[in-house]
Amino acid sequence: MFWVEIGKSVHRARTYVFAAGLAGLAVLPVILLATTGSGSGGPPFFELIQHNGLFAALTAVALIQPFFLPLGTALLSGESIAGEASAGTLRYLLARPVGRRRLVALKYASVMAELAASVVWVMVLGLVAGGLAYGFGELPTLSGITISAGAGLLRILAAAAYVIAGSASVAAIGVFFSTLTDAGLGVAGGTIALAIARQVLDNLSSLRAIHPYLFTDKWLAWTDLFRSPVAWNAMARGVLLDVVYIGLFLGGALLVFSRRDVVS
Amino acid sequence: MLLGLIFPSEGEVHVLGGPVFGFEGRGSPALHRVGALIEEPAFWTYLSGRRNLEYFARAAGNAHERATRLGRIDEVLRTVGLAEAATKKVKAYSQGMRQRLGIAMALLGEPDLLVLDEPTNGLDPQGMREIRLLLRRLSDGGRTVFVSSHLLFEVEAMCDRVGVLAQGRLVADGPPSELRAAAGTIRVEVDDRGRARAILAAQAGVETIDDGQVGPIRLRLTSPATPAGVNAALVSAGLQVSALIPERVSLEDVFLALVEGADEAR
Numbered sequence: 261m262f263w264v265e266i267g268k269s270v271h272r273a274r275t276y277v278f279a280a281g282l283a284g285l286a287v288l289p290v291i292l293l294a295t296t297g298s299g300s301g302g303p304p305f306f307e308l309i310q311h312n313g314l315f316a317a318l319t320a321v322a323l324i325q326p327f328f329l330p331l332g333t334a335l336l337s338g339e340s341i342a343g344e345a346s347a348g349t350l351r352y353l354l355a356r357p358v359g360r361r362r363l364v365a366l367k368y369a370s371v372m373a374e375l376a377a378s379v380v381w382v383m384v385l386g387l388v389a390g391g392l393a394y395g396f397g398e399l400p401t402l403s404g405i406t407i408s409a410g411a412g413l414l415r416i417l418a419a420a421a422y423v424i425a426g427s428a429s430v431a432a433i434g435v436f437f438s439t440l441t442d443a444g445l446g447v448a449g450g451t452i453a454l455a456i457a458r459q460v461l462d463n464l465s466s467l468r469a470i471h472p473y474l475f476t477d478k479w480l481a482w483t484d485l486f487r488s489p490v491a492w493n494a495m496a497r498g499v500l501l502d503v504v505y506i507g508l509f510l511g512g513a514l515l516v517f518s519r520r521d522v523v524s
Numbered sequence: 525m526l527l528g529l530i531f532p533s534e535g536e537v538h539v540l541g542g543p544v545f546g547f548e549g550r551g552s553p554a555l556h557r558v559g560a561l562i563e564e565p566a567f568w569t570y571l572s573g574r575r576n577l578e579y580f581a582r583a584a585g586n587a588h589e590r591a592t593r594l595g596r597i598d599e600v601l602r603t604v605g606l607a608e609a610a611t612k613k614v615k616a617y618s619q620g621m622r623q624r625l626g627i628a629m630a631l632l633g634e635p636d637l638l639v640l641d642e643p644t645n646g647l648d649p650q651g652m653r654e655i656r657l658l659l660r661r662l663s664d665g666g667r668t669v670f671v672s673s674h675l676l677f678e679v680e681a682m683c684d685r686v687g688v689l690a691q692g693r694l695v696a697d698g699p700p701s702e703l704r705a706a707a708g709t710i711r712v713e714v715d716d717r718g719r720a721r722a723i724l725a726a727q728a729g730v731e732t733i734d735d736g737q738v739g740p741i742r743l744r745l746t747s748p749a750t751p752a753g754v755n756a757a758l759v760s761a762g763l764q765v766s767a768l769i770p771e772r773v774s775l776e777d778v779f780l781a782l783v784e785g786a787d788e789a790r
Contacts, residue, residue: 264579272570348566352629355527355560356584357551518548522529 261358265370278332282378285328286320286385290393304483309390314412316390317383321423322480324382330455333375333427337434338448340367341517345442345524360518364439368510371431376424383420415490419482422495429505430455436509439517442524526639527560528552540637556585559635561643565626567614573625574601574610580629593632600628603658605651619646627655638662638669644678656682676775688779690786696778704773709733710751711740713767714758723761730754740767 269275293309304322305315341364344350353363434451441447461467481494525537528544528551537544542554567576574597581593601607604624614622623646630638643659644652660682663669673679679686680700688696688703696703714720720741724730729749733742743754751768758765 261583264582268568268571268579271575347568348564349568351527351529351562352560352566352580353583354529354551355555355558355562356580357528357547357555358584359551360548362550519531521531 261362261366262369262373265366266373269370269374278378279381282324282328282382283385285323286382287389289319289323290316290386290389294393304480305486310394312412313390313392313394314387314416316394317386317416318419318486320382320386321379321420324379325423325426325480326459329375329379329423329427330430331452332378333371333430334434334448334451334455336371336374337368337431338438338446338451339444340371340435341438341513342442342444342447343438345522346444348524350442350524351522354522361514364435364510364513364517367438368431368435368513371435372424372428375427375431379420379424379427383416387416415485419485422482422485422498425499425502429502429509432506432509432513436513436516439513439520527558527562528555529562551584556589556633557636558639559630559633559637560639561626561630561641562639563641564645565622565629567622567625569615570613572611572613573606573617573621573628576614576625577601577610577629577632581632585633589633592634596632596634600631603631604628605654620648620651623647624651627658636667638667640670641672642674643671644673644675652678676779680775686775688782690783693786695782695786700775703778704775705745705751705770709742709744709771709773710754711742711767711769711771712754712758712765713740715764715766717741719761720758720763723757723763724754727754727757740769742771 289306289309290313293306305318308315309319341350344353354360358366430451433454434447437447437450438444481498484491484494525532526539526544528537528547531545539552539554540557542552544552544554547553567573568579571579577597577600578594581597582590585593598607601610604627606621606624606628609617609621614625617625623644627640627643630640638659640659644655647655656678659669659671663684671679671683683700685698686696686700686703687694712720717737721732724732724741724743727749729746731744731746733744745751745754751770755765755768
C-alpha cells in the first residue's frame with residue numbers, strides 16, 4: 261500500500277508545482293552568486309560556493325530548512341489522515357480492511373519518503389548548479405583544513421540525512437494531529453505554527469532552560485559536519501531529541517487512532 | 525459498527541463468523557469478504573475511476589487477494605456500466621456515475637456479504653432497475669446482500685426479508701408479505717355472522733372492526749393470529765367460509781404504523 265500512496269502523489273498537479281518551486285530555490289544561490297558576484301552575507305556556506313560548487317548543495321538545503329521544509333512537512337503530514345477523512349475515503353480504507361495502526365504507519369512512511377525525496381531533490385539540483393557554475397574540488401572546511409571532494413560529498417549526504425531526521429519530528433507531530441480531526445489544512449496550519457513557535461522560543465535567551473528540549477535547537481547542527489574534526493556532539497543530541505519527539509507523537513497517533521470512532 | 529468504524533460501548537460484533545474488533549493492527553480478516561457502500565461513495569477525485577479501483581484493490585490483503593481484485597476491475601466496471609467512463613477523473617463524474625463506481629468498489633472483492641447504504645441513490649429509473657436486478661442476481665447466486673433504504677417500494681420489490689428499526693430497536697423482521705399481512709386487515713364472508721363473531725372473539729390476536737350487521741366481517745389480525753388460522757377456526761366450528769380476502773396494505777403503511785407505535789411506546 262505504500263506504493264499506492266506514492267502513486268497517488270504522482271498523479272497530482274501540486275506535486276510538480278512543489279517540485280518546481282523547490283528547484284527554483286535550490287538553484288537560486290548559484291544564480292545570485294553568478295550574477296551579482298558578491299558572496300558576503302546570506303545563508304550558510306553561500307560565499308564558499310565560489311570556491312567549490314559542492315557547497316551549493318548545502319546552501320540550497322540550508323535555504324529550505326527554516327521555513328519551506330517545515331511548511332511542506334506540515335502540509336503533507338497534516339493531510340495524511342485528515343485528508344482521507346475529509347474526502348470520505350478514510351472509512352472505505354478502514355473497511356477494506358486496512359488496520360488502523362497499519363494505516364498510520366504507512367501514511368507516516370509515505371510522508372517521510374516524499375520529504376526525503378524533496379531534500380534530495382534540492383540537494384542534487386544545488387550540486388548540479390554549483391558544479392556547472394564553479395566546478396568541484398577540494399573542500400575547505402570551517403576550521404580551515406581541506407578535505408577531498410569525495411569526503412565532502414559524503415558529509416553533504418550526512419547533512420541531508422540530519423535535516424531529514426529533523427523534519428521527521430515535525431511530520432510525527434503533523435500525523436498525530438491529523439488523527440484527531442478531519443480538517444487537513446487546519447492541522448497543517450497548527451503544525452507549522454508549532455514549528456515556528458519552537459523556533460521563536462529557541463531565540464528567546466530568557467527561556468534558555470527549555471532550549472535543549474526544542475527540536476529546532478539543533479537544526480543547524482549539521483554545519484558541524486564541516487569542521488575538522490567533525491563535532492558529533494550537537495548532532496547526536498539533535499538526533500536523540502528527534503527520536504524522542506517521533507516516539508511520543510507517532511506513538512500518540514497510533515494510540516489515538518486505534519480507539520477513535522471514524523464517522524467521516 | 526459492522527465495519528469496525530465505530531466502537532461499541534459494550535458487547536461484540538461478529539461478521540461472517542469472525543470478530544470485527546480486536547484487529548487494530550492489521551484489520552479484521554472477516555472484513556476481507558465484505559463489500560460496502562457507507563452513506564455515500566467516496567473517491568480520490570483527482571484520479572480516474574479505474575485508478576480509484578486499482579488503488580483500492582491494492583490497499584490491503586495478501587498478494588493473491590490483490591491480484592484477484594485487480595483482475596476483476598474490468599468486469600465490475602462493465603457490470604455497473606462505467607466501462608467507457610473509467611478513464612475520466614472522478615472529479616468529472618455525475619452523482620449517478622459516482623454511485624455506480626461506489627457499487628463497483630464494493631463488488632471488487634467478490635464479497636460474501638454486501639452492505640449497501642441507499643444503493644440506488646442518485647440513479648435514474650433505468651439505473652435503479654439495473655441495480656435492483658444486479659442485487660437480486662447476486663443474492664440468488666448465494667451472496668448475502670444487506671441493503672439500507674428509505675425507498676419502501678424498492679425494498680418491497682427486491683428484498684427477501686425486511687427489518688424495521690425504530691428508536692434503535694428491531695420492531696419487525698420478516699418477509700415483506702408477512703409484514704404486510706401482519707398489519708393488514710382481512711375480510712371474511714361467512715354464512716352465520718353471529719356465530720362467527722362469537723368464535724372469533726375467543727381467538728387470540730383477532731380484533732373485529734365493527735362496521736355493520738351485514739356483509740363480510742372485517743378483522744385486524746396480530747400475532748399469533750393468521751388468516752389461515754381464522755379460516756380453520758371457522759370451518760372446524762361448522763361454518764362455511766365463502767371468502768377470505770386480505771386487504772392490500774403497503775409496506776409504507778406498515779412502516780409508519782410500526783415507527784409511530786414505537787414513538788408512542790417511548
